[in-house]
Amino acid sequence: MTILIKNVQLGQELTDIFIDGRFIKTTGAGLRDNADRVIDGTGKAVMPGFINTHTHAAMTLFRGFGDDMPLEQWLHEKIWPYEKKLTEEDVYHGTRLACLEMIKTGTTCFNDMYMKYPPVLRAVEEMGLRATLGATIFDYFQPEVAAQYRREVEKNFAIPRSGQISFALAPHAIYTVSGDTLQWVRDFAEANGLLIHLHLAETQTEYRNAVKDFGLSPVRYLHKLKLLSPRLILAHCLYVDDEEIQLLAGHGVKVVHNPNSNLKMGSGHAFKYCEMKAAGITVGIGTDGCGSSNNLDLLEAAKTAALLQKGWRRDPTVMRADEALECITQNGAGILQVNAGKIASGALADLCLIDLQSPAFTPNFHFASNLLYAASHGSCVDTVVCDGRILMENRRVPGEKGILENTACTVRKRFPNSF
Amino acid sequence: MTILIKNVQLGQELTDIFIDGRFIKTTGAGLRDNADRVIDGTGKAVMPGFINTHTHAAMTLFRGFGDDMPLEQWLHEKIWPYEKKLTEEDVYHGTRLACLEMIKTGTTCFNDMYMKYPPVLRAVEEMGLRATLGATIFDYFQPEVAAQYRREVEKNFAIPRSGQISFALAPHAIYTVSGDTLQWVRDFAEANGLLIHLHLAETQTEYRNAVKDFGLSPVRYLHKLKLLSPRLILAHCLYVDDEEIQLLAGHGVKVVHNPNSNLKMGSGHAFKYCEMKAAGITVGIGTDGCGSSNNLDLLEAAKTAALLQKGWRRDPTVMRADEALECITQNGAGILQVNAGKIASGALADLCLIDLQSPAFTPNFHFASNLLYAASHGSCVDTVVCDGRILMENRRVPGEKGILENTACTVRKRFPNSF
Numbered sequence: 001m002t003i004l005i006k007n008v009q010l011g012q013e014l015t016d017i018f019i020d021g022r023f024i025k026t027t028g029a030g031l032r033d034n035a036d037r038v039i040d041g042t043g044k045a046v047m048p049g050f051i052n053t054h055t056h057a058a059m060t061l062f063r064g065f066g067d068d069m070p071l072e073q074w075l076h077e078k079i080w081p082y083e084k085k086l087t088e089e090d091v092y093h094g095t096r097l098a099c100l101e102m103i104k105t106g107t108t109c110f111n112d113m114y115m116k117y118p119p120v121l122r123a124v125e126e127m128g129l130r131a132t133l134g135a136t137i138f139d140y141f142q143p144e145v146a147a148q149y150r151r152e153v154e155k156n157f158a159i160p161r162s163g164q165i166s167f168a169l170a171p172h173a174i175y176t177v178s179g180d181t182l183q184w185v186r187d188f189a190e191a192n193g194l195l196i197h198l199h200l201a202e203t204q205t206e207y208r209n210a211v212k213d214f215g216l217s218p219v220r221y222l223h224k225l226k227l228l229s230p231r232l233i234l235a236h237c238l239y240v241d242d243e244e245i246q247l248l249a250g251h252g253v254k255v256v257h258n259p260n261s262n263l264k265m266g267s268g269h270a271f272k273y274c275e276m277k278a279a280g281i282t283v284g285i286g287t288d289g290c291g292s293s294n295n296l297d298l299l300e301a302a303k304t305a306a307l308l309q310k311g312w313r314r315d316p317t318v319m320r321a322d323e324a325l326e327c328i329t330q331n332g333a334g335i336l337q338v339n340a341g342k343i344a345s346g347a348l349a350d351l352c353l354i355d356l357q358s359p360a361f362t363p364n365f366h367f368a369s370n371l372l373y374a375a376s377h378g379s380c381v382d383t384v385v386c387d388g389r390i391l392m393e394n395r396r397v398p399g400e401k402g403i404l405e406n407t408a409c410t411v412r413k414r415f416p417n418s419f
Numbered sequence: 420m421t422i423l424i425k426n427v428q429l430g431q432e433l434t435d436i437f438i439d440g441r442f443i444k445t446t447g448a449g450l451r452d453n454a455d456r457v458i459d460g461t462g463k464a465v466m467p468g469f470i471n472t473h474t475h476a477a478m479t480l481f482r483g484f485g486d487d488m489p490l491e492q493w494l495h496e497k498i499w500p501y502e503k504k505l506t507e508e509d510v511y512h513g514t515r516l517a518c519l520e521m522i523k524t525g526t527t528c529f530n531d532m533y534m535k536y537p538p539v540l541r542a543v544e545e546m547g548l549r550a551t552l553g554a555t556i557f558d559y560f561q562p563e564v565a566a567q568y569r570r571e572v573e574k575n576f577a578i579p580r581s582g583q584i585s586f587a588l589a590p591h592a593i594y595t596v597s598g599d600t601l602q603w604v605r606d607f608a609e610a611n612g613l614l615i616h617l618h619l620a621e622t623q624t625e626y627r628n629a630v631k632d633f634g635l636s637p638v639r640y641l642h643k644l645k646l647l648s649p650r651l652i653l654a655h656c657l658y659v660d661d662e663e664i665q666l667l668a669g670h671g672v673k674v675v676h677n678p679n680s681n682l683k684m685g686s687g688h689a690f691k692y693c694e695m696k697a698a699g700i701t702v703g704i705g706t707d708g709c710g711s712s713n714n715l716d717l718l719e720a721a722k723t724a725a726l727l728q729k730g731w732r733r734d735p736t737v738m739r740a741d742e743a744l745e746c747i748t749q750n751g752a753g754i755l756q757v758n759a760g761k762i763a764s765g766a767l768a769d770l771c772l773i774d775l776q777s778p779a780f781t782p783n784f785h786f787a788s789n790l791l792y793a794a795s796h797g798s799c800v801d802t803v804v805c806d807g808r809i810l811m812e813n814r815r816v817p818g819e820k821g822i823l824e825n826t827a828c829t830v831r832k833r834f835p836n837s838f
Contacts (some may be wrong), residue, residue, distance in 0.1 A: 269727070
């Protein structure tokens, strides 16, 4: 299958893009129309598909389920009791809805962490997205629970998966997973060439408890366990000092900023993007799951990241529009080790077309600025291509009505008294 | 003209809404279909039209024109030199684009501050929105400039205007308008029953300069000038202490929070919403103009306000979803003294319908939460009614393509070397 996208805006220029199979073969104005499919890009701009480097896809099931509550109450009364009730079928429907939402907002690749790997895998493969799927590991410091999770990881790792899916290890956090299990994770990841996806230093409470329980700050504790490596992706990292940033940078660790989630959960606002960037850390952006923040709109998260960085530092020049967009494209690709996040010959054909016929793109002084600061939401995305396949065209995803209905029905069945 | 909206969700209930002329006449399920127009509200929710209490509409012309720059450089190299070149026709086209953008994102009423009042008035009346139009006053502490502005205010005030438009006085700021002129504004507003719209305490620099130049903080300086009154609407108020909050509350002064603008310009993040609310101040939310922040999407601004408040206080329970939505509906109506901002018999028929057929509203545990935190952007708005007239239906505004083209063309003509 070949696709030609004609006359589309790339940055401030017009060009054509030729896709051959799974890859962008060539770009340039005036390519010949000998493709299986020709898409008219007039009035549209092309962007790499966005890459969401931290989410819990199936938690769309918990969208709006207990907002504006204290964190502990929310976890103990809302999330944890209801998560225990979820079946494989529920997780499948929640993940399908998440994939639909990501496609509709221009995301082509994501880094997931959730329980019940098989239905997540099935949903993502059906929806056609690229993903790194992390099987969550909790052991609550109990060796028998740890053994059970280790067996489950080995079982899930053995399930065949398409080329668009990578398997990852996702130990939940240092306060829910023992040091022994973290070291097992490290060795399993090393032996099998896998990424590790972990929440770290998300709240001040976590930081203080780490110092109390382990005698070390979260980053220093991981360093002591020899977890720091280029395989490690840390979500949040709000509470890190300059020395810890140097430690992370020196070991090639990747960091994912989740601005909307950090704000909404009251975790904090002062993410040290500038210091991390200066140290050479690859910083991505995530939406987090729809339980904590409420949507999977990565463009919105990137806008929040840029504005917040300027605001708390009182400096409008930091985290420019193009940098924030890099975080959700090329940095995301670097973090997940995929050949995407760019519009270039030889890259995977993961891209989206942005509809420029709206107030947000009028006038058109600076595309990146209009996209991030004015459109600032995935509703500007018109067409999505992932791995050379068209997942959305004219804002329509095949089967979307059924996905909305099935997930709504699943939730009504599982939480009958919560409406 | 009568309109019946059938079977629409209001909060968590289904109802019908009957509009007779400019007003909502009655609401309730099962109203008879004897209206001139029947709108099927199935799969939609009704909200009061949003009320944007601080903007500079025509600055859509400057969208994306010099982002990520230091504030002083942005003003001196970008905004001020180009604002001098604007003609009445330019301001007309910029304001039309702003009105289009507001309609498309569910705003039915706004509080404007800009130069060249006549073309602003013409554009807003043509587009059908409700507005309080403030003629900006700068005197730069020069008596002859002040005299010229006073004459212009009197001339503009005398121009006939429709019932949807209120005239207001908009002295720019205490660092651009002398105390004498501010007192003239106070007296003119008092004599003619008008609102006063002023930027105040937006930056730390403004605060420090007020102390240096006037020997008083911004709020205390206005108090000394006897400007504090229920007529006064203060945009920003980021730098106010507890005693000043009591002063504002005691005089019935209204405050408008502009979270996206405050962040993007690097003005700061710690707006004291909770303290102002506790003191009884009516707090609205504004987008500010598209020069400083970049869109007029008030729902997005409300989400930023709520998230930011939770984030910097590290408390997820503050500024709940319903409170943030109140700021952009009933509080806005209170600030602009219009009988709108609510869906109730006898209120002005200013409302919008939200399309619920999307991932953001699936599942549907809590409408306010889904609207603010998940949809979080005006692209969920399907239909807009203002003053009993349908301004948008099925996401289409009559003539929108022409407005986009005319404004784009105007900007290309005025700023030929800026692309």
